[in-house]
Amino acid sequence: MNLEITNRILENVLYRQELQKLKELEKDRIFCRHGIEHSLDTARIAMILCRENGIEINPDIIYSSALLHDIGRSREYTGKIPHHSASVSIAGQILDSINCPPDIKKSVISLIENHRNPDNDRSTPEYIFYIADKKSRLCFVCPASRECYWSEEKKNLKIEV
Numbered sequence: 014m015n016l017e018i019t020n021r022i023l024e025n026v027l028y029r030q031e032l033q034k035l036k037e038l039e040k041d042r043i044f045c046r047h048g049i050e051h052s053l054d055t056a057r058i059a060m061i062l063c064r065e066n067g068i069e070i071n072p073d074i075i076y077s078s079a080l081l082h083d084i085g086r087s088r089e090y091t092g093k094i095p096h097h098s099a100s101v102s103i104a105g106q107i108l109d110s111i112n113c114p115p116d117i118k119k120s121v122i123s124l125i126e127n128h129r130n131p132d133n134d135r136s137t138p139e140y141i142f143y144i145a146d147k148k149s150r151l152c153f154v155c156p157a158s159r160e161c162y163w164s165e166e167k168k169n170l171k172i173e174v
């Protein structure tokens with residue numbers, strides 16, 4: 014399947030710049046990083062969970078949201094702006110510059126905006142995306158697990174399906 018919007022994001026100059034900026038800011042980070050590997054893990058887990066839960070969603074929306082959901086993280090490090098808000102702002106600029114259709118933009122922005130919201134309705138893609146973001150983390154092999162602020166219940170300490 015051709016992920017049209019996702020691949021336009023991938024080639025976008027602003028996206029690449031922000032991704033590079035984030036990579037540099039996180040190069041010495043001992044906790045989870047927010048590079049493209051994390052984005053793709055989140056997208057793939059979200060796709061599986063959507064299928065398992067009978068939630069119909071265009072995969073291009075899931076993958077686009079995954080690429081962009083943490084893209085504002087650098088502004089949290091440098092400007093203390095919550096990264097979901099910064100990501101919404103940067104994602105909006107990127108989606109406009111690649112001529113993303115308004116209905117897809119609206120869905121992508123909603124997934125980004127709610128990716129840290131534990132109160133999402135459980136029947137929504139927003140909830141699935143929130144869970145996939147957390148499930149993508151490999152706490153069971155993380156050397157910084159002890160210092161991590163996540164509670165023991167929240168950490169992924171076992172491999173699950």
Ligand SMILES: [Fe+2]
Pocket residue numbers: 047051055082083146
């Ligand atoms: Fe994330």
